[in-house]
Amino acid sequence: MTTVDPDIRIPDPIELDAAEEARLRAAAGMMPSPAGPEYSGFEMVGIPDRPPQTEREREMYTLNEGEMLINLGPQHPSTHGVLRLVAKVRGEVIVDMDLVLGYLHRGIEKLSEYATYTAVLTYVDPMDYLSTMHNEHAPAIAFEKLYDIKAPPRAEYIRALVVELNRVFSHDLMMGFLALDMGGLTPILYSFIERDEVVELLSAISGQRMLFNFFRVGGVNWDVSDEFISRLSTWRSKVDKLIEMNEWMISENEIFTGRTKGLGVLSAERAISLGLTGPNLRASGVPFDVRKAHPYSIYHELEFDVITQQAGDSYARYMQRVAEIKQSIHLIDQIVDKMPHGPVQAQVPGIIRPKPGRRAYGAVESPRGLYSVYALSDGGPNPYRFRMRDPSFISLQAMPVMMPGLLLADTMAVISSLDPVMGGVDK
């Protein structure tokens, strides 16, 4: 680990006279510089133009000798959307980090209070846009509990099938993006080829390529056809080879392993305390998987183990995804074998009015962790309160914990190994 050199000196900031600074600020559309030398000047662009609001903010934005702020994002291709990171650095070494969110905030929770239960299932689609099926699964479970109805068995099997397919391509993209963020361009191309094949399958069943809008309260929108099953088996016959090829390009690559092993280590206790879930938590050795811990849908009928890694570093988080892709494919085999015949949708009225005062919690294991919905009914056609817990929102909190002591260039390797999707983070 690189140690911080206490004698490091940074050059004096560019000295601008007040008139010139005001002119440049106006030209850049910025507010006039507030009074006080510590808040003026272009070189301090990361510092907010206002006094700190909290103890932690004061600590973060107070610079000691030799420290400076580096602003990453929000328009940075490696931040997986519009995430802004403010890094306090001493030379190349990160001392502290602050996350600035909200650039993609659309207020989906509030909008959902103005939509019928059926319409809410379309609102949640663009949240975590790489796991759309999971986004719809949790509200579907919660609303079914609210309305006291169960989806038919075939619908539950189709649900499990599509969410596992979704998990395959989501983890697959994570492999490619992690390599891309460390300078390897090739794997992402293969990842997108694999993703496209899964997306083709899912669009054959749902009619959409990205925001599938496939789940309904009490079932799914369409039944799977025999043609779909045959296309699925064609995909199934090649997928092992494709995954193997992608893995072969990344997992043993010397540059990749050199840059990810031992990076961003989280202990099991710290990971639990930080609220990490999903592959990120299991990579730290905690065998928590909602599919096992609190089985929903048909997962209690399927055979699988909770995979864990022990290292808790970026490489372990990567290897965890690779293992989970293989596990998902194994689950898909079981689901297709066991799929019963029958209806795919229970009869549900177009406008659902659950009994007033009912409340329900639905949780699923999304590719990024525990994704849950808490819904309240007041007897009307719209949810009284609709709350979503997005796993990437919570797991981003690990960044300021993991980064101090690492190099600035490792930021992307760590954030990419957490696999956040800003659509879900900002809701």
Add this chain to the structure above:
Amino acid sequence: MAHVRRSRPAADTLGRRRALSVPITAGPLVRSLTERLGEDVEHLWTDEDTVEFQIDATRVIDVMTVLRDDPELAFFMLADAAGVDYGPTEHLEVVYHLYSWKHPAWLRVRARVNRADPRIASVTRLWEGAMFHEREMYDMMGIIFVGNRDLRRIYMSPDYRSFPQRKDFRLPDDAADSPAAGVNPLERPETWDLARFRDAPGVRTPALEAEDRATTAGELDGGGA
């Protein structure tokens, strides 16, 4: 898409309730809860897969510490923390969802917060990950978490003065009969902050904002009811 056909539901599935796929027995959990927490547990209620109770908001730290550290309970994971607004004349509520290895049920803990003085103790000391949950609740609902050392807004900009997920914050709507129709969002009385111009342009700390809101909310409640 011609090959995709829509199945009609069979008559035997019409609205009939099936057993939960994994039935749970809440008995041991309910017994442990009443044993360990005693009078703190109010309005105990069980669902098919959830055990729920209310606590006094002043007791949140004590209750959560017992829930997390007691070996019989061992609710090690804070799955979710959410705010709920029950309307301008009612209270706010903080809802915690916890998970334990020992019990196959979700545990829901509800704590009422006074709307005129929306303060509750922060659980960031027990779970670091509660930080973003609490910042979001502060941002959206205006609930003040005492003891949280980074209670800033998280989604809205730092100089924003309203709380969008409160029920008296209505969405602008084109419909003529909407209560918020034709009202400029900045001039909506329910989001109007009387202290808005008093201390501009400085941004105020959560503590001062809370003080403002206490007086503003008091006036609104009195006028609206």
